[in-house]
Amino acid sequence: MLDTTSLAAIRLSVELALATTLTLLVLGTPLAWWLARGRTRWRVPVRALVALPLVLPPSVLGFYLLVAMGPNGPLGAATRALGWGTLAFTFWGLLIGSIVYSLPFVVQPLINAFEAIGERPLEAAATLRAGPLDAFWHVALPLARPGYVTGAVMGFAHTLGEFGVVLMIGGNIPGETRVISVQIYDHVEALEYTQAHWLAGGMLAFSFLVLLALHMLQSRKEVA
């Protein structure tokens, strides 16, 4: 079955996906709120920017992130000034890469959810003495719950399957940056097809189950 290096890769992948998803849910909320309801003309270009990771090859994204995190890049200069060294080939670098890479998968469902709520429930809340923040917490957020479920599931699953960006900025350090997809690649390179099968099959089953659960949840919502 799974050897220790594979288990370590699974653990790392899950940790990375969890951290990425949580960060994106927190950071994505104000971003999605602004993109769904803001009135400035900056909305359109920022929306395009958020969607960019959907179409960009992961290697392109990874390359620019690598350059940015490098000792001469803006991010690298900042982290070095703070005494953290450079982030490339570390878990934290990988986390930043994953956040950028999975951004649209979390933010887009949140935007859709906030747009679906519309103006009216918030107006109703205001006439019931709820201030803007109050209305956001007690009306907008609960009504956007389906968007949060979708965003969390998609963000988690998508980060788990990440390969190109990891390879570019994380390399292949066991326990630090060697995630499942890289591990599968290694197994195949070493002609360890049984090991590769276990991991690849697991990923396949997991991804299918996640999407199945999501669709079942959505169709149940429509019936109710």
Added chain:
Amino acid sequence: MSPPDATVSGASCARHDWAGSPKHAESGLSVRARVQPGPGFVLDVDTMLPASGVTAIFGPSGCGKTTLLRAIAGLVRPSPGRVALGEHVWQDDARGLWLPPHRRAVGVVFQEASLFAHLSVRQNLDFGLQRVPPAERRIALDQAVALLGIGPLMDRKPAHLSGGERQRVAIARALATSPRLLLMDEPLASLDAARKADLLPYFERLQRELAIPMLYVTHSLDELARLADEVLLLEAGRVHAQGPVAELMTRLDLALTRGDAASALVDGVVDPVDDPYHLLHVRFAGGVVQCIHAPGSPARHPGERVRLRVQARDVSLTLTPATDTSILNVLPARVQALADDGPAQMLVALEAGGVPLLARVTRKSAQLLALAPGQPVFAQIKGVAVLD
């Protein structure tokens, strides 16, 4: 929340010089608002509305009724604008004062109920209640719940309510904050005729039982006749006419008298007569009207106030009182004005003891009787509807 005291300011704005207008003494709801919600339409209103009873805002679609309501609630910001209910000033551009909607003591019932889908009926009601300090709760929520008959629905989610039930919950939810003013934006418009008929009595009960001023947006003459005390007639974003409903509904120069439903309203009191013929006797300034007590309608007690609706098409005119007629109600009246109503008919505005009535007669009859303003006539009233 304690609203700042209103002080009359001498400042004026470029377009309007509002200061010092005697119309705006500090009682009632004073609204001066200019709003441009979209290209090609401007709401420009400067008016004083009564802070009691039901004031209907009436007019065709797109005349600015909803925009006016939103300006009062603070959901749009008029510019320039001043909105004050008695001493509570909600907006005053002259002083740079603007209270957002959540700091205004208004309740709003939208055209669609707009209940919070994630909360039960009880939680919807509690939402507003919890946000009002106990000291400011003047309306007993239990009473509103009982009045609106929504007690049995408390644990349901809005998705499992009918349209009429949702609208009743929305009204109770708005009342839960003990507003000083209740704004209703065509609350019956999204319902079918049967649901409307079901819901109207609830509005009448609310009006009777709770001393809360209401602004009621509608484009239905029926709702106007049943609910309104005062009417603000809007046309193309401006105040076209304003006054007591009985007066406006019989003014021949207004759109309210156009069409087949043109009618007069008579507010009267039930006479203590034990009629062997089972007729209801209603006394008003112009005399006594006998009417049929519709089966199924609530019992009327002597002294009770009722409103009668007399359709123009049910009123005919004679110069001498006919004695051999099956028509019971023959009232002395005086012709006030005449207006054409199509090529063959005329509308005649009458007054009986100071109460306006309408009669629809043929142009031929008007000519044969030589009807003219000031002329005394007898109004024969064939049918009367008891409204409330």
